[in-house]
Amino acid sequence: MNQAAAIPAHAHRDDFGAKLGMWLFLITEMLLFSGLFLAYAYMRARYPAEFHHAGGEMNAVLGVTNTLVLLTSSLSMGLAILAIQRGERSRALLGLAVTVLLGLVFLGNKAFEWTAEIRHGNYPGSPHLATLPPGEQVFFGLYYTMTGLHGLHVLVGITMLTVMAVLVARGRINQDRNVMLENGGLYWHLVDVVWIFLLPLFYLAA
Amino acid sequence: MSEPTIELSPLSHADPAASGHAGPEYRTFIAVWGVLVALTALLVLVSRSGQNAAVWGLLLITPVKAALVFYFFMHLRYEGLLLKTVIGVALVTLIIFFALLFSDIAFR
Secondary structure, three states: HHHHHHHHHOOOOOHHHHHHHHHHHHHHHHHHHHHHHHHHHHHHHHHHHHHHHHHHHOOOOHHHHHHHHHHHHHHHHHHHHHHHOOHHHHHHHHHHHHHHHHHHHHHHHHHHHHHHHHHHOOOOOOOOHHOOOHHHHHHHHHHHHHHHHHHHHHHHHHHHHHHHHHHHHOOOOOOOHHHHHHHHHHHHHHHHHHHHHHHHHHHOOO | HHHEEEEEHHHHOOOOOHEEEOOOOOOHHHHHHHHHHHHHHHHHHHHHHHHHHHHHHHHHHHHHHHHHHHHOOOOHOOOHHHHHHHEEEEEOOOOOOOOHHHHHOOOO
């Protein structure tokens, strides 16, 4: 009985197909963010002085800190996948815990940063923003859209990796079957790549 | 006696040839992380010396950082030609989009 059930499961397994499917999804994500990057490039070329001025109001220290946080979380994610592929379950769980924790630190910093910006009156539709030149309004519009969409991806990633940590703890993701965790890692790394581009666009432009 | 051997090889999904010898190592990932942090520091330094330098830093250093994440962390180094081609086509398409946009801005 047990063997009969196990054989078809093995026969229908396609790890490469799973990975290719994940990559196709990630390509749609790359196109989604690239549309916004194109909008940024066009608007920056049109309003260089305004972008320079508005970029000066960004908190560069927070931006760089969050970059280091995400880069380190990518490392712990990668190490967690290596660990599970070597059958080192507790190391994999440690890696996932660090990744999720750093993701939460990132969102915490982001919340702190947005709160400060909103206190300064720099939010879409605010009376203060309406007095600024159009280029600066566009800068803050793009800032909230792009970092907001990215933050949403971080939130999704944290949720997904938490679920996967439970599956690792229960042995559902293990040394033999771990393509799900590998795909989760691909998603997390792509979110990191998007932030790598967002840092210079918004925080180092000035 | 030969049957179990034949049965076993398609079932071993770990692909020992790839992951045992040519696969990533802990120290490789840590070294890549170190390079990424160093490049971030370089980007911050370059960006401090003016707007033009910031743009060049963005155009030159950032893609290198993204490529390192793709190549090592996302395991592209260890993937086959099909996956590399699929991703390559997507990236080339994006580069064409950006080239068209920049040429439109430059010759407007």
